Amino acid sequence: EDLRVDGRGCEDYRCAEVETDVVSNTSGSARVKLGHTDILVGVKAEMGTPKLEKPDEGYLEFFVDCSANATPEFEGRGGEELGTEIANTLYRVFSSESSVDLKSLCINPREHCWVLYVDVLLLECGGNLLDAISIAVKAALFNTRIPKVRVLEDEEGSKEIELSDDPYDCIRLNVDDVPCIVTLSKIGYRHVVDATLQEEACSLASLLISVTSKGALTSMKKVGKGSLDPESIFEMMETGKRVGKSLHIALQKILDEEESLGTSRQKVGFLG
């Protein structure tokens, strides 16, 4: 009958708060609060050498840190396992060619390229981590400003890289095709989106799908000890695509709204 414990329907998300540009010493950052889940993502752009098999592209590196403040289980090294699992999921989601335009990150083929280090920090765990992380990563990438560089050729053929003097002269990434993860948890005979901690404890199996804004699926992963019926997988995929599209629309709207406020926006940050 489409009624969960907190009154939401099976396809409703909790109220989300998104804020970008919260960390000043990164190229881009975002903080997402989805109910009790709090995620902070920082993107740092650094120069590196391209990978051997893809000489004319830059690349992304993900690192997930589960802060000990999130839950007592993350004390000491407890959060490492979860962190590596989330990082691997993010690599898989972004492994598709079309998610981020990696060719724009290239400066000199085979020699220099931009490497985007995406650091995810889990501040509070309130259920549905991966959805919140993917929203935050997309917002942070939208907020990333990579400085423009020029390559100068010397007479001897050695190349020099010159950073432009103007701090506002930067390139922005096109995040239209960046996918967002939708987690569908199976509880009983139905599946729900955006599960809280209690709902996650009740669900034995979940399906993680990453959807782009156009509704295309880029990756799919099943988690949990329970089993999923093939028909329910199809249903969950359809639900996921639908929910994913509306998620992208809502997120883009809020990012554009924030952008349009410009410098007059009151930064709330962490002490608000």
Add this chain to the structure above:
Amino acid sequence: MAAITMRLPVARKAVVLSAPRGGEKHLVAPGDTITTDTGYMRGHGTYVEEEKLIASVAGAVERVNKLVCVKALKTRYNGEVGDIVVGRITEVQQKRWKVETNSRLDSVLLLSSINLPGGELRRRSAEDELAMRDYLQEGDLISAEVQSVFSDGAVSLHTRSLKYGKLGQGVLVQVSPSLVKRQKTHFHDLPCGASVILGNNGFIWIYPTPEQKDEEAGGFTTNLEPVPLSDREVISRLRNCIVALVTQQLMLFDTSILYCYEASLPHQIKDILKPEVMEEIVLETRQRLLDLEG
């Protein structure tokens, strides 16, 4: 259709404190000096250093004649004899169950402190010990009363009344124990169609009101029939109202929950958790409660 709302964060507004009766509350933080007068006895939450009485927890100072103590706003549950608690069974041991009640130590429910099914009165035998798991298993929720408190602070529970026992279908809300007001009775049948148990330990149990009141089984059989949608809506709404009251730091008792429920009726159930709706509802509730007092 999916409903996804995203918003930009807004700076939190400070919670407006209504003028409390009986004068201003003296709020302290750990390390604050309460008084330098040496005539006072130190109670819970205080310690003496260099002839000054200093608070060790964050809360309000309470003074009874010469005894000064600090009642913390957010603590684990400290058991008192006669309190009603809602707890979850964590372990089944030889002659007792260990119950989690949001306190520093697990509470204890002795086999001799429960009612046997059928209401028999006899000494518990070895067969009863072996059949303990048939009565209460790990993960079950029970409502019980505090019988006594051990010297280390652990609480001993009993369910020696038909109104206590295993809880069936419902929703549990976990809040801070200091927000549950001490009242004559903690079992309320709200007129909106659901019943609520306000545990002193901060565990609040909302469940559909049972039709018949007689339970010969001694409170150990659970009704697993599907709950109708109308009851579930009432229960979800009550749960969201309680969460709203807790966010705005209002004391929880049957009148405040009922007023909050009535104030929330114009809104959809899932909208109650939105910050602006929450503030509006709780403001209205606060107003009605102030009008009620005088």
